[in-house]
Amino acid sequence: MIAEVTPAANALVGLLVALFLHDFVTLARNRRLLLLQALVFALGATLIVYPEIARRLAHFVGIGRGVDFVLYPLVIWLVRESLLSRRRRHEEQEKVTELVRALAASGAHEISPAGARPHTR
Amino acid sequence: MPAFNEDGRLARTLDELRACAAEATLTVFLVDDGSVPTIDEVAIGVAAQGLRVVMARHAVNLGQGAALETARRLALEPRWAPAEGPFEAFVTMDSDGQHRASDVLALASAVAGGADVALGDRFAGGSEVPTSRRVLLAFARVFEHATTGLRLSDVHNGLRAFGPRAMTQMRIRQNRMAHATEISRRISRASAARAKDDALRVVEVPVSVRYTDESLAKGQRASGAIAILVDLFQGFLFGGEPR
Numbered sequence: 427m428i429a430e431v432t433p434a435a436n437a438l439v440g441l442l443v444a445l446f447l448h449d450f451v452t453l454a455r456n457r458r459l460l461l462l463q464a465l466v467f468a469l470g471a472t473l474i475v476y477p478e479i480a481r482r483l484a485h486f487v488g489i490g491r492g493v494d495f496v497l498y499p500l501v502i503w504l505v506r507e508s509l510l511s512r513r514r515r516h517e518e519q520e521k522v523t524e525l526v527r528a529l530a531a532s533g534a535h536e537i538s539p540a541g542a543r544p545h546t547r
Numbered sequence: 548m549p550a551f552n553e554d555g556r557l558a559r560t561l562d563e564l565r566a567c568a569a570e571a572t573l574t575v576f577l578v579d580d581g582s583v584p585t586i587d588e589v590a591i592g593v594a595a596q597g598l599r600v601v602m603a604r605h606a607v608n609l610g611q612g613a614a615l616e617t618a619r620r621l622a623l624e625p626r627w628a629p630a631e632g633p634f635e636a637f638v639t640m641d642s643d644g645q646h647r648a649s650d651v652l653a654l655a656s657a658v659a660g661g662a663d664v665a666l667g668d669r670f671a672g673g674s675e676v677p678t679s680r681r682v683l684l685a686f687a688r689v690f691e692h693a694t695t696g697l698r699l700s701d702v703h704n705g706l707r708a709f710g711p712r713a714m715t716q717m718r719i720r721q722n723r724m725a726h727a728t729e730i731s732r733r734i735s736r737a738s739a740a741r742a743k744d745d746a747l748r749v750v751e752v753p754v755s756v757r758y759t760d761e762s763l764a765k766g767q768r769a770s771g772a773i774a775i776l777v778d779l780f781q782g783f784l785f786g787g788e789p790r
Contacts, residue, residue: 516785523722526605527617530578534603534621537577537592 429475438474442467549614550642551580558594560640563648565598570652572631574599576618577642581608601627612726615639616719623714635659638708646706650754654708663713663747664734666699667706667754674756677763683772691728694779697735699751703727706754713737713747720786724771725778
């Protein structure tokens with residue numbers, strides 16, 4: 427199997443390395459996440475430099491291009507992830523609403539007529 | 548009555564309501580939906596002058612639907628019931644002065660007269676509705692009819708009255724502007740209840756809506772309609788069983 431080091435491959439691997447370096451600094455405390463990221467990035471870089479791997483896997487399962495073999499599951503996963511995070515945000519919003527409402531209800535008070543000092547309970 | 552950054556308009560609205568207080572015993576449930584700066588209670592006290600005002604404050608801005616729901620729950624709490632006896636009617640109105648105090652009483656008396664739900668109809672009331680609003684509301688009317696089955700002359704009018712029986716069924720889960728569609732759907736369901744005695748009686752009452760440059764600037768735009776659709780869809784997807 428030959429490495430295909432095209433300009434595009436260089437750029438993409440460069441991007442992965444840059445991202446990893448950035449996270450290496452900012453996520454320095456989260457070793458496990460960093461390790462997972464390193465593995466995923468290494469796998470990605472391998473697929474970029476050796477496109478023949480993805481190409482053969484794609485042909486094996488009946489998908490035309492190697493890129494599509496990576497792309498299809500990725501798109502499905504991203505759509506699912508975005509729906510899940512939207513649902514999570516919706517649920518968080520409902521919780522915040524009830525929290526703010528409970529606070530409002532416990533602080534509810536009658537406004538005293540003009541002149542008197544407004545009292546709170 | 549929900550209020551968000553209404554400044555002087557809120558005081559004027561309360562002042563107008565106070566003028567009607569002789570004809571009926573009123574309690575205003577005012578929800579400050581996270582206004583910045585917070586609503587000035589002394590100014591409210593001056594404007595209300597004897598009108599009973601129960602005030603609650605959202606620590607952060609949640610939206611008109613959320614404020615209405617907070618007010619609804621307060622109004623149903625026994626501790627805020629007036630000494631004269633339980634409330635006969637519950638009216639929702641805007642705090643920016645676009646609704647008239649006399650219309651509030653008209654809706655309340657429709658409910659006291661036997662209706663469970665009385666909805667304001669700004670077109671029958673002879674309001675001068677700007678053309679942009681007419682077009683938007685025409686679309687909203689078709690949409691409401693298609694999605695809720697409720698055929699109304701006017702939709703998304705904040706002036707509504709509910710009897711005690713209807714009030715307990717009007718839980719609002721849509722925090723922002725989509726609550727109007729949610730209310731329509733609840734009314735539609737409840738008015739079509741299988742058992743005749745359970746079905747809510749709905750009437751429309753002519754009201755007039757005052758459009759000012761201020762209220763138009765702060766009010767809904769066509770882009771808001773898209774936000775409403777998105778909220779409705781999210782509520783449909785993630786809201787679970789209607790409770």
